[in-house]
Amino acid sequence: MAQLNAFGYRPGRSALHGLDVRFKFGALFMLMLTAMNCGTLPLAVMSLISASVARRLGLSLRGIFAELRYFLLLLVLVFAARALSTPGAPLPDMPWLPVSREGMQAGAVTVWRLFLVVFFGLLFVATTRAAAIKAAVVWFLRPFPRLPAQRIGTMLGLVLRFIPLVFLQAGATLDAQRARGIESRRNPFYRLTCFAIPFLRRLFLSADRFTEAMEARCYTETRTDPLLSARPRDWWILGGVAGTVGLLWLM
Amino acid sequence: MPIIDIDTLCFRYPDGTLGLDRVSLGIETGTLVVVTGPNGSGKTTLLKHLNGLLRPQSGTVRIDGVSVARDLRRARRLVGMIFQDADSQIVGETVAADVAFGPENLSLTAAEVGARVEAALVAVGLTTLADQPTQALSGGEKRRLSIAGVLAMHPQIVAFDEPFAGLDYPGTRQVLSEMLRLQEAGHTLVVATHDLEKIIYHADRLIVMNGGRVVKDGLPAGIVKEIESFGVRAPCVSRLGLEAESWLS
Numbered sequence A: 001m002a003q004l005n006a007f008g009y010r011p012g013r014s015a016l017h018g019l020d021v022r023f024k025f026g027a028l029f030m031l032m033l034t035a036m037n038c039g040t041l042p043l044a045v046m047s048l049i050s051a052s053v054a055r056r057l058g059l060s061l062r063g064i065f066a067e068l069r070y071f072l073l074l075l076v077l078v079f080a081a082r083a084l085s086t087p088g089a090p091l092p093d094m095p096w097l098p099v100s101r102e103g104m105q106a107g108a109v110t111v112w113r114l115f116l117v118v119f120f121g122l123l124f125v126a127t128t129r130a131a132a133i134k135a136a137v138v139w140f141l142r143p144f145p146r147l148p149a150q151r152i153g154t155m156l157g158l159v160l161r162f163i164p165l166v167f168l169q170a171g172a173t174l175d176a177q178r179a180r181g182i183e184s185r186r187n188p189f190y191r192l193t194c195f196a197i198p199f200l201r202r203l204f205l206s207a208d209r210f211t212e213a214m215e216a217r218c219y220t221e222t223r224t225d226p227l228l229s230a231r232p233r234d235w236w237i238l239g240g241v242a243g244t245v246g247l248l249w250l251m
Numbered sequence B: 001m002p003i004i005d006i007d008t009l010c011f012r013y014p015d016g017t018l019g020l021d022r023v024s025l026g027i028e029t030g031t032l033v034v035v036t037g038p039n040g041s042g043k044t045t046l047l048k049h050l051n052g053l054l055r056p057q058s059g060t061v062r063i064d065g066v067s068v069a070r071d072l073r074r075a076r077r078l079v080g081m082i083f084q085d086a087d088s089q090i091v092g093e094t095v096a097a098d099v100a101f102g103p104e105n106l107s108l109t110a111a112e113v114g115a116r117v118e119a120a121l122v123a124v125g126l127t128t129l130a131d132q133p134t135q136a137l138s139g140g141e142k143r144r145l146s147i148a149g150v151l152a153m154h155p156q157i158v159a160f161d162e163p164f165a166g167l168d169y170p171g172t173r174q175v176l177s178e179m180l181r182l183q184e185a186g187h188t189l190v191v192a193t194h195d196l197e198k199i200i201y202h203a204d205r206l207i208v209m210n211g212g213r214v215v216k217d218g219l220p221a222g223i224v225k226e227i228e229s230f231g232v233r234a235p236c237v238s239r240l241g242l243e244a245e246s247w248l249s
Helices: A021-037 A040-056 A061-067 A069-085 A101-126 A130-141 A149-179 A188-216 A232-250 B043-050 B072-078 B095-105 B110-124 B139-151 B169-184 B220-230
Strands: B004-012 B018-027 B032-036 B058-063 B079-082 B157-161 B188-192 B205-210 B213-218
Touching: A021 A040, A021 A101, A021 A130, A021 A232, A040 A061, A040 A101, A040 A232, A061 A069, A069 A101, A130 A149, A149 A188, B004 B043, B018 B043, B018 B058, B018 B205, B018 B213, B032 B043, B043 B058, B043 B079, B043 B157, B043 B188, B058 B072, B072 B079, B079 B139, B095 B110, B095 B139, B110 B139, B139 B157, B139 B169, B157 B169, B169 B188, B205 B220, B213 B220
Parallel strands: B032 B188, B032 B205, B079 B157, B157 B188
Antiparallel strands: B004 B018, B004 B058, B205 B213
């Protein structure tokens, strides 16, 4: 039995699950925009709210951090870059360190914002079926006749469907290598090479089998998509998010 | 007229490996046919030609009188395929969503899709798991889900590729009873396996493949005695000189 990971859809009956996907897209857009532009107090409010939503959805924060570890590594680099490149007063306790107090503050806020944006995306994916996302993308692109809406929606839906499978494959490959003592090798390049070759081979094979299985079941871009229907509740929730975002901008 | 009519089918993989060599077969409606042979003998390659996942270099495959190459969509609707690796066959996030995948591809109305999903889940006994994430299912449940996904497309033929691989005893029994239920309902079953033990008792016909060719074809009781000369282990009961027995009894 495979473990569920944080990057896949998690079935449920929460308000987020029930929200029309187009409204969910709208709310996500507003929240991401706010996260990228607001100060620390609104960031703290949004972090608290999103953490409690994740807990209610049954997502383990520890599990999310564990699965985002490589992204966290990237955030460390972003933090270091900001801390080193922003001019300002040196740290009083560590004047020898070539970073500024302002740089560290700016770096921390940037990292917080980026993490929150990814976290919002994760909540979105955890509560939205790939087929619904595809249907919404097609709906949003319908006014643009030159864009192949069905194809773009299909590609996005497939990518989202594949992400959890990629993590499962990576986990299985890592386990197999740990079982054969890879952790005793210190050379990161050697470890990366040992991991990448079987992982990519396995991934491409899975992709081939997945494609075959879809073809065998008559996969087509013009398939029956989930029905999108806006209810008053969806408008209320979107209004609530817009109001909250408005308040956060005023903070 | 046989529901599956294969005429001098030849197929070679891009790397030059011979997949099928002048295979000719006719399979009657409602029969349970077991195709066996060692690894690389062409069993899976043959199954993949039934619904056009592979196209022949020469020869033809006709399903209910119509060439697969002429109407691929029809062939894929009529021939349901259960793959060896159930995980790679499951494309939906939940059990119900996965079963709905096929009917949605047939562009049926949402109401018709819902009705087919419900009927297929009832047929394989997975109704209570309809809203469960597919990753959380056991091996036997995943195999039953694959069957439900195919049943929802209302096929006439169901092709199984190594249906018992990786299954424990209860899982094997569940899948086997589903297969027999399908046959009772009038479906034609083509089962590719080298594990004869579990299915031979129920087979109407046994086809042995080797090197991409059909080397034996007939009643299981007659062929099974000499099966080991083709690289397939004979069922235990046959080795002991006993009568074959169902795994469901």
